Amino acid sequence: MSIRLRLDKPWRPLTPEEAARLPGQLGVYQIADAQGAILYIGQAGGRSPFGLRSELAREAEERGPGQQFRVEVNMQYRSRWFELLMVHKADHGELPPDNAKNPPPLGRLSPA
Amino acid sequence: MDFEPSEEQQLLIDQVRRFVREEIIPLEAKLDPDAAELDPADHARLVEKTRAMGLFGIDIPKEYGGPDIDIVTRVLLAIEMAQHRAGLYVPCYGTFGGAGLAQIFEANDDQKERYLYPTLRGEKKTFFGLTEPSGGSDPARAIQTRAERKDNGWVLNGAKIFISNADRAQYGIVFARTDASKGRAGITCFIIDSDTPGFHVRRVVHTLRSSHYATELEFKDCWISDHQVLGEVNKGFAVANDRLTRQRIPYAAGCIGVAIAAHEMAIEWAKMRSTFGEKLANRQAVQWMLVDNEIDIRTAKHFTLEAAEKARRGLPFRIEASIAKLTASEGGGRVVDRSMQIHGGMGMTKDLPLERWYREMRIRRVGEGPSEVQRMVIAREILGSNLR
Numbered sequence: 001m002s003i004r005l006r007l008d009k010p011w012r013p014l015t016p017e018e019a020a021r022l023p024g025q026l027g028v029y030q031i032a033d034a035q036g037a038i039l040y041i042g043q044a045g046g047r048s049p050f051g052l053r054s055e056l057a058r059e060a061e062e063r064g065p066g067q068q069f070r071v072e073v074n075m076q077y078r079s080r081w082f083e084l085l086m087v088h089k090a091d092h093g094e095l096p097p098d099n100a101k102n103p104p105p106l107g108r109l110s111p112a
Numbered sequence: 113m114d115f116e117p118s119e120e121q122q123l124l125i126d127q128v129r130r131f132v133r134e135e136i137i138p139l140e141a142k143l144d145p146d147a148a149e150l151d152p153a154d155h156a157r158l159v160e161k162t163r164a165m166g167l168f169g170i171d172i173p174k175e176y177g178g179p180d181i182d183i184v185t186r187v188l189l190a191i192e193m194a195q196h197r198a199g200l201y202v203p204c205y206g207t208f209g210g211a212g213l214a215q216i217f218e219a220n221d222d223q224k225e226r227y228l229y230p231t232l233r234g235e236k237k238t239f240f241g242l243t244e245p246s247g248g249s250d251p252a253r254a255i256q257t258r259a260e261r262k263d264n265g266w267v268l269n270g271a272k273i274f275i276s277n278a279d280r281a282q283y284g285i286v287f288a289r290t291d292a293s294k295g296r297a298g299i300t301c302f303i304i305d306s307d308t309p310g311f312h313v314r315r316v317v318h319t320l321r322s323s324h325y326a327t328e329l330e331f332k333d334c335w336i337s338d339h340q341v342l343g344e345v346n347k348g349f350a351v352a353n354d355r356l357t358r359q360r361i362p363y364a365a366g367c368i369g370v371a372i373a374a375h376e377m378a379i380e381w382a383k384m385r386s387t388f389g390e391k392l393a394n395r396q397a398v399q400w401m402l403v404d405n406e407i408d409i410r411t412a413k414h415f416t417l418e419a420a421e422k423a424r425r426g427l428p429f430r431i432e433a434s435i436a437k438l439t440a441s442e443g444g445g446r447v448v449d450r451s452m453q454i455h456g457g458m459g460m461t462k463d464l465p466l467e468r469w470y471r472e473m474r475i476r477r478v479g480e481g482p483s484e485v486q487r488m489v490i491a492r493e494i495l496g497s498n499l500r
Contacts, residue, residue: 005315046145046462076318078146079325083316086279105149107279110312112330 005087005111011036011068018069019056026051027073028080031059031098034066040098041088043081087111115417121185127165128192135161136196136204145462148198148323150205158207169209172232173217187365187420191413194369197465200472201324203366213238214358215285215301215351219342227283227303239284241272241304241329242352248274249485251287252296252349257331259288259300265338266290266302268310268331278327279313282306286331287348294346301348303340310334320471356481360433361423363480364416364440368409370469371440371447375405377466378451381458392454401450408443415439431493434486441476442483448473 007030012018014031029052031040044055052071059069074080086109089095095103117125139154140147150158162168170186172178181189193203216228216238230236247254257270268288278284283305291298304311310332317326343351379402382393392398416439419432448469452459459466477483 076322078144078148078322079316079318080322082325083318086316105280107277107327108313109279109316109327110314112312112314 005083006091007070007072007084009070009072011070014056014060014063014067014069015065016057016060019053019060022051022053022056022071023073024050024053025073026075026077027071028077028084029056029059029069029071030084030096031063032068032070034068036068038088038096039067040096041081041084043077045077082106083109113418113421115414115421117188121188124167124181124185125188125192128167128189129195131161131165132192132196132199132204136207140197145197145465145468146323148202148205150207155205155207158204159209162204162208167208169232171210176217176228176232183361183424184417184420187361187416190362190365191369191372194366195373197468198323199373200366200370200469200476201321203369209234213240213285214354215342216303218351219303222339223303223342230282236282237277237280239275239278239281241275241278241284241286243272243274245271245273245328249482251352252299255287255289255299257286257288258292259290259302262335265335265340266300268302268304268334268336270331271314272329272331274317274326275329276324276326278306278329279316285342287352288331290348291346296349298346299348299352300345301342301351302336303342304334304336308334308336319475321475323468323472357430357433358423359480360437360486361416361419361429363476364412364419364433364436367440367444367473367476368412368416370473371405371409371412371444374448374451374466374469375402375409377464378402378405378454381455398454401454405447405450408439408447412436412440412443431490434481434489437480438483438486438490441473445470445473445477 011032026044026046028041028043030038032038042055044052048054052073056069056071085095085099086106089106090109090111094100135158139150159168166179169178170181170189174180190203193208194200198205216231219228227236231238242251244254244256246256257268257272259266259268270288272286283303286302286304287299288302289298290300311334312330312332314328314330317328319326382398382402383391385392415432416436419429419436422429422432448466452466452470455464455466458464461467
């Protein structure tokens with residue numbers, strides 16, 4: 001049984017058009033700069049009107065061009081979001097810059 | 113036994129009920145449906161209110177500064193505290209405070225200074241490390257984590273799974289095998305600091321309960337001193353077992369609280385909703401579902417209060433605790449399921465708390481000893497202790 005800790009899908013350009021192609025499902029996502037450095041890890045939770053589609057549409061509108069994203073449809077979006085944040089911190093020693101501005105209560109993980 | 117609340121108990125019940133309805137539920141309307149935490153400012157404000165109510169630290173014994181609430185009253189209040197969306201696993205979002213793990217009250221004076229008192233002051237969080245990948249229902253046989261003697265201490269090697277809060281805790285209680293030849297008499301309970309070299313929180317374990325996760329732990333040549341033994345060497349199983357039995361009573365109460373909330377929603381909906389020109393409440397199929405809900409709730413409440421009353425009197429309550437846990441978790445699941453059915457499509461949505469209760473209530477038939485283990489406990493009691 002393999003358990004995938006990290007999001008490793010290919011990056012997609014963060015544009016309104018690309019966001020509009022997303023499913024209206026719940027899940028988690030990452031935003032990165034043009035070089036692939038992760039800037040933010042977010043979640044599309046139960047109050048998102050169209051799940052990942054509306055969250056990424058909002059991100060595209062607020063951030064403008066030049067950034068990338070990838071998503072994971074996941075009904076366990078809360079625990080998966082916490083996990084991605086903790087794995088990122090374990091890998092890089094700190095949270096992504098846009099999460100660090102308002103950090104959630106986090107534990108520590110030392111993935112093997 | 114008379115389970116009618118006394119005047120004093122009723123006052124407390126009303127107070128907590130008002131708190132849930134006026135303080136917790138309005139805040140929940142703004143949170144993610146799977147949220148497990150309040151905004152820190154809201155949490156601090158509500159803690160001040162529970163302090164003013166004299167109910168903060170509700171599980172702390174009186175001699176340690178707690179409000180001196182007996183277990184029967186505690187059950188009655190736990191039923192109230194659970195009656196909101198997050199209430200099954202995070203009753204009132206922890207605004208009534210916690211007491212940490214029951215076992216730590218059995219610690220020696222030095223351990224109390226280092227662990228118990230900081231926990232009661234809210235400075236340290238803790239975890240309970242019992243279940244292993246090899247099994248959870250039969251810990252006496254399934255525990256494979258080993259603790260071996262070395263340099264006036266012990267070296268732990270092994271793994272634990274389904275452990276809540278280990279990633280955020282400053283310390284935890286861990287059970288390990290110290291004598292492989294003695295079965296349940298070869299298990300010792302240790303207190304372990306989370307920053308001990310060789311202690312690792314390896315991963316999040318995702319479950320139906322997205323609001324909160326469990327973790328998997330690894331102990332790799334993790335050395336701890338003799339001062340970290342809780343109780344006596346090779347007598348850890350009794351510590352674990354006592355906790356598991358005692359914990360079943362409030363665990364049952366939480367299930368009852370959620371069942372009551374779901375049932376009340378179903379009654380209200382049935383009176384309001386019409387199909388084919390008739391209120392749902394006028395249809396026998398729906399009436400019978402509501403009647404079955406009522407019976408499940410009353411049954412679970414009766415057995416849970418009976419267990420609590422026996423515990424309060426200092427009588428043996430092992431079988432009663434199992435019956436309470438069994439009837440509340442299984443009956444609670446049926447109540448939530450029927451209530452969803454009565455709500456139709458709306459019952460499946462995240463607009464209502466029913467779907468979260470449905471997912472979380474399912475876990476209750478496994479957590480704190482699965483239904484089958486509770487039945488084994490009861491069977492042994494009625495058929496004889498040498499039953500295999």
